[in-house]
Amino acid sequence: xxxxxxxxxxxxxxxxxxxxxxxxxxxxxxxxxxxxxxxxxxxxxxxxxxxxxxxxxxxxxxxxxxxxxxxxxxxxxxxxxxxxxxxxxxxxxxxxxxxxxxxxxxxxxxxxxxxxxxxxxxxxxxxxxxxxxxxxxxxxxxxxxxxxxxxxxxxxxxxxxxxxxxxxxxxxxxxxxxxxxxxxxxxxxxxxxxxxxxxxxxxxxxxxxxxxxxxxxxxxxxxxxxxxxxxxxxxxxxxxxxxxxxxxxxxxxxxxxxxxxxxxxxxxxxxxxxxxxxxxxxxxxxxxxxxxxxxxxxxxxxxxxxxxxxxxxxxxxxxxxxxxxxxxxxxxxxxxxxxxxxxxxxxxxxxxxxxxxxxxxxxxxxxxxxxxxxxxxxxxxxxxxxxxxxxxxxxxxxxxxxxxxxxxxxxxxxxxxxxxxxxxxxxxxxxxxxxxxxxxxxxx
Amino acid sequence: xxxxxxxxxxxxxxxxxxxxxxxxxxxxxxxxxxxxxxxxxxxxxxxxxxxxxxxxxxxxxxxxxxxxxxxxxxxxxxxxxxxxxxxxxxxxxxxxxxxxxxxxxxxxxxxxxxxxxxxxxxxxxxxxxxxxxxxxxxxxxxxxxxxxxxxxxxxxxxxxxxxxxxxxxxxxxxxxxxxxxxxxxxxxxxxxxxxxxxxxxxxxxxxxxxxxxxxxxxxxxxxxxxxxxxxxxxxxxx
Numbered sequence: 248x249x250x251x252x253x254x255x256x257x258x259x260x261x262x263x264x265x266x267x268x269x270x271x272x273x274x275x276x277x278x279x280x281x282x283x284x285x286x287x288x289x290x291x292x293x294x295x296x297x298x299x300x301x302x303x304x305x306x307x308x309x310x311x312x313x314x315x316x317x318x319x320x321x322x323x324x325x326x327x328x329x330x331x332x333x334x335x336x337x338x339x340x341x342x343x344x345x346x347x348x349x350x351x352x353x354x355x356x357x358x359x360x361x362x363x364x365x366x367x368x369x370x371x372x373x374x375x376x377x378x379x380x381x382x383x384x385x386x387x388x389x390x391x392x393x394x395x396x397x398x399x400x401x402x403x404x405x406x407x408x409x410x411x412x413x414x415x416x417x418x419x420x421x422x423x424x425x426x427x428x429x430x431x432x433x434x435x436x437x438x439x440x441x442x443x444x445x446x447x448x449x450x451x452x453x454x455x456x457x458x459x460x461x462x463x464x465x466x467x468x469x470x471x472x473x474x475x476x477x478x479x480x481x482x483x484x485x486x487x488x489x490x491x492x493x494x495x496x497x498x499x500x501x502x503x504x505x506x507x508x509x510x511x512x513x514x515x516x517x518x519x520x521x522x523x524x525x526x527x528x529x530x531x532x533x534x535x536x537x538x539x540x541x542x543x544x545x546x547x548x549x550x551x552x553x554x555x556x557x558x559x560x561x562x563x564x565x566x567x568x569x570x571x572x573x574x575x576x577x578x579x580x581x582x583x584x585x586x587x588x589x590x591x592x593x594x595x596x597x598x599x600x601x602x603x604x605x606x607x608x609x610x611x612x613x614x615x616x617x618x619x620x621x622x623x624x625x626x627x628x629x630x631x632x633x634x635x636x637x638x639x640x641x642x643x644x645x646x647x648x649x650x651x652x653x654x655x656x657x658x659x660x661x662x663x664x665x666x667x668x669x670x671x672x673x674x675x676x677x678x679x680x681x682x683x684x685x686x687x688x689x690x691x
Numbered sequence: 692x693x694x695x696x697x698x699x700x701x702x703x704x705x706x707x708x709x710x711x712x713x714x715x716x717x718x719x720x721x722x723x724x725x726x727x728x729x730x731x732x733x734x735x736x737x738x739x740x741x742x743x744x745x746x747x748x749x750x751x752x753x754x755x756x757x758x759x760x761x762x763x764x765x766x767x768x769x770x771x772x773x774x775x776x777x778x779x780x781x782x783x784x785x786x787x788x789x790x791x792x793x794x795x796x797x798x799x800x801x802x803x804x805x806x807x808x809x810x811x812x813x814x815x816x817x818x819x820x821x822x823x824x825x826x827x828x829x830x831x832x833x834x835x836x837x838x839x840x841x842x843x844x845x846x847x848x849x850x851x852x853x854x855x856x857x858x859x860x861x862x863x864x865x866x867x868x869x870x871x872x873x874x875x876x877x878x879x880x881x882x883x884x885x886x887x888x889x890x891x892x893x894x895x896x897x898x899x900x901x902x903x904x905x906x907x908x909x910x911x912x913x914x915x916x917x918x919x920x921x922x923x924x925x926x927x928x929x
Binding site (some may be wrong): 512513514515518519522523525526527601602604605606607608609610611612613615 | 744746772774775776777778779780782784786788790792793794795799803804806807811812851
């Protein structure tokens with residue numbers, strides 16, 4: 248292990264090798280840290296600010312903490328993607344080190360150290376970004392007016408905690424993701440699990456979702472039987488279970504969609520993307536599964552709030568604040584998702600370096616390859632959005648129906664947030680273009 | 692009767708810093724020839740192949756591609772996208788690592804260049820299946836690349852290189868990753884698919900056994916052509 252630090256120092260020397268591949272995760276972690284600091288500062292404010300106690304009776308704190316928990320999911324995904332990118336970026340070098348006698352453990356430590364260092368550097372930049380953003384955050388409307396910079400500025404101790412938390416999550420998810428990667432003297436390979444059984448997953452998923460919908464429909468009875476606090480906990484558990492089930496059926500749906508796409512493809516891009524989705528449905532789904540969570544929240548919370556729009560006085564302020572909070576959480580979740588997609592895509596481009604070079608030699612147009620790559624991300628993303636929204640709709644069916652009738656404008660606002668979110672993910676995909684260009688020119 | 696030139700290179704120079712990878716190389720390749728380019732590591736053989744195939748642009752010199760029945764095209768000076776179009780429509784490539792898309796079936800891989808030219812998929816796959824059958828892969832059209840042996844995968848790559856009817860095929864160590872028996876079979880398939888159809892093959896190899904099955908051997912050293920002779924069965928590495 249004593250060799251890890253000197254090796255890490257040697258490998259960190261500047262080179263032509265994949266600058267974008269190191270900048271991308273660093274930027275992603277910087278943005279993530281800045282946003283987490285904003286949310287943590289906000290959550291802290293909602294817990295201690297007397298205005299929150301006066302207006303919401305502790306409700307603000309619970310919702311802000313929930314938002315913080317929700318954002319941890321895309322953060323873990325991002326950490327794992329950054330680690331995978333680190334190992335791919337150093338593909339040849341790591342294999343050479345193995346050839347020269349470095350142990351698998353040393354290579355593992357080297358990769359985790361590098362991924363964690365990139366995360367730490369990004370997190371430090373994120374703090375600066377947060378400080379720059381703070382005046383804008385102070386303008387956010389809560390409690391009936393701009394909340395004020397002083398109210399949302401994070402406590403330094405809490406800020407340090409967030410910083411350490413980001414780095415620790417990056418290190419842990421890096422270590423976990425590397426269990427699937429084998430570095431041998433001949434190269435770096437990714438172990439892939441067998442595809443899930445589609446029929447079993449679909450049947451289990453549908454049965455449990457139906458049971459959950461039945462439970463929600465009779466929530467008043469459950470509340471009477473168990474008491475309101477336990478009933479609320481059951482409800483949250485049920486929603487979490489619903490999301491887990493969606494993840495179970497997500498990959499088989501993507502695989503089925505991929506097969507259909509390949510079967511009916513008329514052009515090369517659709518054929519390549521369809522076959523790619525069918526063969527790697529699990530990773531394709533996981534890359535965008537955060538979207539299902541985002542759209543689930545959007546439908547359940549957004550439509551519920553749309554109905555509550557009619558409320559006045561303190562209750563009206565609370566509802567307006569929750570709506571702002573929901574839109575903020577949606578926006579932040581989209582940014583995190585876009586970061587994770589960008590980093591994962593960069594790793595996958597580096598994994599397919601030889602193939603990209605080969606296809607370039609064959610004269611395959613860059614635009615066609617880009618289209619295929621875009622399809623492999625956007626198709627599962629669309630299904631994740633539809634799946635999350637459909638699940639949210641099924642589980643809160645009466646609220647969704649009423650809100651569409653009484654508050655179509657609020658529903659339209661949420662729909663627009665989705666359009667912006669999709670555009671953000673497309674922009675993240677476009678950000679990996681310099682890596683592809685570098686590979687084509689032989690610079691990476 | 693001597694056939695007409697299909698590829699004419701004159702005064703090619705390509706430098707990487709102080710290193711001259713190609714030092715005023717001139718070469719004329721005629722239709723129907725099979726040319727083996729040999730030389731030690733760093734002699735410039737891959738750079739020559741890439742320059743002739745419009746993968747990279749030389750610092751100076753000229754490369755004229757004269758496909759039968761078409762106007763000659765000067766490749767030097769073309770933009771990146773124009774070079775890509777030439778590679779896609781007029782040239783074929785076979786690599787040491789076949790570089791096929793593992794998710795696609797054999798016939799889909801072979802049909803890919805045709806799909807990129809806008810051909811309808813059923814027509815493209817029918818045409819590709821014909822080439823696969825000609826290369827001894829009938830019945831394996833729907834197999835994924837992972838389900839094929841190294842030699843079979845390389846035959847799919849040959850079909851992909853030939854499916855557009857490219858008049859010139861470039862091969863970079865096409866048998867380098869194969870055992871000797873499979874190597875001989877794949878080389879026979881490659882020659883049959885190219886010179887056997889009146890097309891031209893330009894192949895980089897370090898294997899004298901492979902080179903002597905070509906009609907001509909060009910040897911490079913330090914970026915210069917040091918020998919350019921017809922191959923004979925007695926040819927050995929110098």
